[in-house]
Every structure is written in structure tokens, then in C-alpha cells.
Amino acid sequence: MKLEQIRPQDYPGLKRFFEKQAYRLCVYSLPSLLSWNNSVYQPYVAISDDVLMIAAEYDEAHQKDRHLILPVSPSRQFAPDELADIAKKLGYTAYWFVPEDYIHQFGEEQIGCFFDVSEQIGFADYIYRKEDLAELKGNKYSKKRNLIHQFDKEYVQTNRIKTEPITPSLASECLNFLDEWCEERDCSEKQDDLACEKQAAANMIRHIGEFDVKGLATRIDGKIGAFGIASRLTEEIGVLHFEKALAAVKGLYQYFDNLCAKQLFNGYAYINKESDMNVPGLMQAKKSYHPAMMVKSYTMTLR
Incomplete structure (x- = not known):
């Protein structure tokens, strides 16, 4: 999978991934994803069948903030072990903006086998x-x-x-x-x-x-x-x-x-x-x- 930077003109081709989007955090809105794009931060995606992998890339001064958000798909979710595999393949160490719904669904015990979990204070x-x-x-x-x-x-x-x-x-x-x-x-x-x-x-x-x-x-x-x-x-x-x-x-x-x-x-x-x-x-x-x-x-x- 190859990540590519996305821009506003990519909106029509990406809409289909968000039609049944169910995460309640605002970051999972496509217009928002495309609009938060500046000299410090840029959104990237990779497409695999009906799954959109989403990454945040930063300038040299903010490399520690590089992260993924949960994949978006109209047909499936990914279990913690699958998310771990995706992160390793794409070269990332963390997911940000993981909704509490996902944490409750899979449970901290199962997630804890692969990830350390921390609340993002100020981002509820x-x-x-x-x-x-x-x-x-x-x-x-x-x-x-x-x-x-x-x-x-x-x-x-x-x-x-x-x-x-x-x-x-x-x-x-x-x-x-x-x-x-x-x-x-x-x-x-x-x-x-x-x-x-x-x-x-x-x-x-x-x-x-x-x-x-x-x-x-x-x-x-x-x-x-x-x-x-x-x-x-x-x-x-x-x-x-x-x-x-x-x-x-x-x-x-x-x-x-x-x-x-x-x-x-x-x-x-x-x-x-x-x-x-x-x-x-x-x-x-x-x-x-x-x-x-x-x-x-x-x-x-x-x-």
C-alpha cells in the first residue's frame, strides 16, 4: 500500500468511503479531513479495495506527531491485531482520534495486547x-x-x-x-x-x-x-x-x-x-x- 497526499479536488473519489461512516468524532468527516491541511500538516491516504487508510504527515519540526486514524470503510471494521499490522506496514507507531466507541467495542484487554491506550485530553x-x-x-x-x-x-x-x-x-x-x-x-x-x-x-x-x-x-x-x-x-x-x-x-x-x-x-x-x-x-x-x-x-x- 502506498500513501498519497490528498487535496480538495480528491473529494468526489473519496466520498464513497464515508457514506456509512459511524464514528462520532468530527475528524471522521471528509470535508474536515481535506480542510485541515497546511504547511505543518497534510493528510495522506492509501486505498485497498473498499478500505481507506488515513494518515497525518507533518513537517520536520513535528515528526513526533505523525499518526494514523482508524481506517474508514462502508463494509467493515478492523480488530486491534489488524490495526497493528496496518500501522507496521505503513510505517507508523500510533493511531490518534480513536473514538471511545472503538475502545468499548473491543475492550482495553484485547487492545492492550497490541497498543498502549491514552485519552487525548481536550479532544472529546x-x-x-x-x-x-x-x-x-x-x-x-x-x-x-x-x-x-x-x-x-x-x-x-x-x-x-x-x-x-x-x-x-x-x-x-x-x-x-x-x-x-x-x-x-x-x-x-x-x-x-x-x-x-x-x-x-x-x-x-x-x-x-x-x-x-x-x-x-x-x-x-x-x-x-x-x-x-x-x-x-x-x-x-x-x-x-x-x-x-x-x-x-x-x-x-x-x-x-x-x-x-x-x-x-x-x-x-x-x-x-x-x-x-x-x-x-x-x-x-x-x-x-x-x-x-x-x-x-x-x-x-x-x-
Whole structure:
């Protein structure tokens, strides 16, 4: 098997592997896989019949981070001994982003014959009931509803808001907004996580017409102030890859998040809003929306 780098133009040929994808971690979304691609990190794949082997390659300064994620196939899973053989053949020592479902399915005793298992702190995905985020019922969401009410009164009722789907023709405006969002947070190349996320979001925006994703952008007084992009993860779960809103506008994020839940996830019972990357502020924000479940992520390193 030979690994080859993949790029956005490879999307049509890779779609078939993800049609019955059942892992609940956001990394197993093809649009996400292709978008997280920059000068430090690049995704590679090898194809064997109906199985897609997926690898992460890094620049010289980050070689220790080279890893595989679990193979994706519409017809089968791989037992721990098979994963060990694949890793050795491809020249890797570890799998990252192994969902807790896999650990529970095969058990730590069986996996432990081949791998050392460790939880990836900060990379558990937050999964919410779509109904909860769309309706915001109950006392636990009263603060969210109050902020939305304030925003509605100042901006919506005065016709200062316009929301539209993200199309290729809107890409340049969304990219300009992404720069503004990054400036608001003092985003720089020194902040690896934010810089990499900005690059991934920009990649997805540039290929919005080529990927099976849906996006929304909200304008305030004619200028984009928020955007969100979502796609399929599993039969029951959609994933909200990127959701950005100007923090300076009170209530905008709460209004826009509610809008995304209502408009981007028809047909899904759950919304995956990815991990908090162990960032305290992000952790607090995600917990404030009361996830229905958390899906832990693990590494499995060859013994």
C-alpha cells in the first residue's frame, strides 16, 4: 500500500468511503479531513479495495506527531491485531482520534495486547440534541434566550439583519470576515491552534461549492458578522465544523447558533460541535449549551 497526499479536488473519489461512516468524532468527516491541511500538516491516504487508510504527515519540526486514524470503510471494521499490522506496514507507531466507541467495542484487554491506550485530553467532542439547540427550552437556556431577545429587538426587528446560504460567490466576503474575526482575537502565527483553525476554515470556504457542506452567513448592516458551515458525520449526527461570530456584537453568537441549529441540521437528531482543545473559555462556552453526550478521543500506540 502506498500513501498519497490528498487535496480538495480528491473529494468526489473519496466520498464513497464515508457514506456509512459511524464514528462520532468530527475528524471522521471528509470535508474536515481535506480542510485541515497546511504547511505543518497534510493528510495522506492509501486505498485497498473498499478500505481507506488515513494518515497525518507533518513537517520536520513535528515528526513526533505523525499518526494514523482508524481506517474508514462502508463494509467493515478492523480488530486491534489488524490495526497493528496496518500501522507496521505503513510505517507508523500510533493511531490518534480513536473514538471511545472503538475502545468499548473491543475492550482495553484485547487492545492492550497490541497498543498502549491514552485519552487525548481536550479532544472529546461535544454532542448536543438538535432539538435542544433549536428550541432552547427550559430554565437552563434562559440566559441564551434573553441574549437572543435583546439581539432580536436591536437588530432583527429594525431590519438590520440578513441571513443567506454560503455560496462560492460569497467566499471572498467570508474570508474577509475570517480575517476580522481573527484580528478580534489577536490571532497570530504564534497561536498555533487558532492559526491552524483559521487556515482550515479558509480552506473549507474556498471549496464550499465542491464539498457536500451547508453554510449560513448573517449580515449586520450589510456586512458579514457571522458564518457557520456544517456537514454529515453519521446517519444521526451532523457536525458544525466552523461557527464564527463577532464577539463585540452582544447576542449575535447566541442568535446565530440557534439559527444554525434550525437551518443546517434538518434530518439529524444530534449536532457535533467538535472539541474544546483544552481551552478554558471554549470549554465553558460549550458546556453552557448542555451537551447530551461527550465522545472521548484516545491514542493507541504500538507496544
